[in-house]
Amino acid sequence: MTNSDISDVFSLLSKLMDIHDENSFKSKSYATAAFQIDRLPKELSELPRTDIASQKGVGESVAKKIIELLDTGELSQLNELIEKTPEGILDLLKIKGIGPKKISTIWKELGVESPGELLYACNENRLVNYKGFGAKSQQSIKEALEFYFSNQERYLYAAIAPIAKQLDQFFKRLFSVDWVFITGAFRRQCDIIDELEFLILSPVEMILEALSANEHFSLEREEDDVLHFKFQGCIYITIYSCDEENLPQLLFFTSGTAEFNDAFDTQFPDIDYNNEATGDDQFFEAAGIQFIAPCLREDASVIELAKAHAIPDLIQVSDIKGIIHNHSTWSDGLFSIEEMAKACIEKGYEYLVMSDHSVTSFYANGLSVDRIRQQQEEIDRLNDKLYPFKIFKSIECDILGDGRLDYEDAVLASFDLVITSIHQNLKMTEEKAMMRLMGAITNPYTRILGHPTGRLLLSRKEYPIDHAKIIDACKEHHVVIEINANPRRLDLDWRWIRYAVKQGVMLSINPDAHSIDGIDDVGYGVFSAQKGMMTAKNNLSSLSLQEFEIFLKSKKIN
Ligand SMILES: [Zn+2]
Ligand SMILES: [Zn+2]
Structure with a gap:
């Protein structure tokens, strides 16, 4: 049983306790434990049982439950709750955007017991009469349900x-x-x-x-x-x-x-x-x-x-030379910069671009200006130690609600390159999304536009954008478009990679790695890029170290 499995069990336990109106203090502590366990660097199953309680976010009572889980493969308290819950209510828990409190109301007050019934109730406009629901939340639940039904068994x-x-x-x-x-x-x-x-x-x-x-x-x-x-x-x-x-x-x-x-x-x-x-x-x-x-x-x-014999030589995994867009323990990654760098060296890459989260992403421990300075000093030390391998100073800078970036220009200027991404307030109109993205693209500090649509395949729809306009603007402002290679994102979509390649826009296959294993996700990005008919020449992360350094100097910021 992996930490991720254990985390899922605590997360479900917490949600079911909320649905059944049980001790909310305890349910909250299980939710916190679920969050922390998923981020532990060591597998709990491999630790001596006596060490479990001292792990970050665990404690005595959670440790007892973990040991029960590891010994028996189940949790009696969770089994009892599942027993009391209709199967359709458990299915509702899998749908993004409908929390346990709402499910409790839906079940106990509306008498709805499955996703199908709930969609029907939304279509009949029945949710709006209940406390905590308005026309808006009914509409978003309806959309989440339609998405759920369209993604079954995919x-x-x-x-x-x-x-x-x-x-x-x-x-x-x-x-x-x-x-x-x-x-x-x-x-x-x-x-x-x-x-x-x-x-x-x-x-x-x-x-x-x-x-x-x-x-x-x-x-x-x-x-x-x-x-x-x-x-x-x-x-x-x-x-x-x-x-x-x-x-x-x-x-x-x-x-x-x-x-x-x-x-x-x-x-x-x-x-x-x-x-x-x-x-x-x-x-x-x-x-x-x-x-x-x-x-x-x-x-x-x-x-x-x-x-016309005009299909180009498609990019291969062996064409990736550097690993761009990575997270370390400075924000929400699982490994230190040194550990990430050594893993890259071992895998034969020439350079690593560290792009931890910026300050607005507080939930991901985004970097304050002070911590940026400390991180950059650490990178300098590591570059001396690991030469000729090179680590570049970067940031995954949040694009704020008004299209501005997350730091003052002087701070942005301290990075070798800035990746800009939207992480918050993803529910927006096309107009708003375009305003934010254009704000980032026209900002002279943006070198790479990160995961351009924010989609999570099978679980979160992209925010609406005018793809062609964004790609054209990136060309005009010499901004590279990321192909986020996380298999859940694969954003930019391959259908638009073809357009970007045609327009002569540079793309970059980046793993957005939060761990050493995550580095290998570049392979999924390459699969997408091949579908998008990309060659190594279209890909930033295929530049050799020397070429990459020339690229970094190529954009003048006035
Ligand atoms: Zn991101
Ligand atoms: Zn990232």
């Missing part, structure tokens, strides 16, 4: 990738290494995956027989040579059965989107798909066009580029 690429790999190996053991292919949205490196699709060279009957013995697979539907399973009750798996003759063709048509496939089929009607091809790359050869990587088979436009 997964982040990063969350499903380990399962996809395990299943791939499992199928290869069951059938044969050369007979199993992963296809569909996963092969296209989409950021959200609704189902995992496999192509298996085997008759339907054999696939059915092989999987019928496995309790984790339940057959949902069977149509001709396509089998639809649910894996472990929650993940949709589609298996296409094929023979040697139609394998390349099926691999081709299950990899591309319908739009791509239709366009290809219409433009090259004479291709003989059964003509002894061994892989789907041969169809591009047969069509006389450039090979189109699976990740690009999204729409028809790429075919035109392939005809």
Whole structure:
């Protein structure tokens, strides 16, 4: 059981206590414990039991519960509360923006017991009559519910990738290494995956027989040579059965989107798909066009580029030379600057850009002007020690409500580069969002615009912006646009990366790492960048140390 699992248990315990109107002092202390446990540097399960109570934010009574959890895998107090709570109310807790107090009212006063009922109640305008709800909060609950329903059983690429790999190996053991292919949205490196699709060279009957013995697979539907399973009750798996003759063709048509496939089929009607091809790359050869990587088979436009042999060499993970946008223990990161730097050296990177939070992000321990000075002294010392590796002084500066930045110019001038991001008051109109972003882009100190839309895939919608206008303004003001590589963000979206590349705007694949593991998130950013048809030349973090230093000097601030 990881700290993150333990934190989830305390968070749920606290929320359920609130819903059932239990001791609010205690529920608050469990919420605090949940927050702290998630941030502990060491796994509680690996500590001697006697040391648990002395961990930050834990204490005696929470420690007792942690030990119960570690020993038995459950918490009796939580079990009792879950027992008393309808399942639909537990589902409501998973929806962002509806807190336990509101759920308590919804349940006890409106008699609503599930997300579906609640959406219905919103549509009937029933919430507005209750204490603590107005037309506005009813509307935002309604939107949160619609978002919840549209995201059921969908997964982040990063969350499903380990399962996809395990299943791939499992199928290869069951059938044969050369007979199993992963296809569909996963092969296209989409950021959200609704189902995992496999192509298996085997008759339907054999696939059915092989999987019928496995309790984790339940057959949902069977149509001709396509089998639809649910894996472990929650993940949709589609298996296409094929023979040697139609394998390349099926691999081709299950990899591309319908739009791509239709366009290809219409433009090259004479291709003989059964003509002894061994892989789907041969169809591009047969069509006389450039090979189109699976990740690009999204729409028809790429075919035109392939005809003109104009698809560039896509950026690779090995093209990343520096790790830009990172957090340390100075703000909300888990490791010291030195530990982050050493991890980068070990991974073969040439430089690290430390961008802790600015002062307005108080919840993330944002840096005061005094602490900035101390941090910069520490970086100077480390640069002497770690030479020729280099750490750059940066900040992830909050864009305030009126578009100003979080420090005076003199402070901003002390950084090697400033990344500007919006973190607070994310609920805003397009007009307001544009005003804030334009304020940051036109500020001469902004070198990189961080996570431009603030979206969290599957849980928080982006604030509305005029993408083209923002990208054009970044070009005009020589601002680099971040591709935040955290798999939950992937912001800028790949569809707009294509536009930015076309406009000649520089982008930067940044991990926004809050830990050493987080550094590797650059890989997800590269997947997005490939979909956006980016080359290493379009990417700031692909500059060598020497080139990066020249870049830093390239923008004159008057
Ligand atoms: Zn941020
Ligand atoms: Zn950040």
